[in-house]
Amino acid sequence: MTVGSSCMLADRARSSARVRLERIDQHCFIAYGSSGEYLVDLREMSCECPDFRYRCGPGDIPCKHLIAALRENNQWDAYLAGLQRGPAS
Ligand SMILES: [Zn+2]
DSSP states (O other), X not given: OOHHHXXXXXXXXXXXXXXXXXXXXXXXXEEEETTEEEEEETXXXXXXXXXXHHHOOTTSOOOHHHHHXXXXXXXXXXXXXXXXXXXXX
């Protein structure tokens, strides 16, 4: 992970505070952002927003909706710890 992506991650983590979530089940949420509402799935680590589809690939940094959902499920710290460990080798 580069310095650039960790700055972006910090930005998104801040933006995620403004995302409102509605829980569907243990892993799925509807996220209401400033630009629409999107389905977030923590099992797939996916989100329907354009930001996620066009800018976040697998293993890339998550969008603010995913971050908000991870926080809601108390999985954010574990997710960050995983990033800092880097890919398993
Ligand atoms: Zn999103």
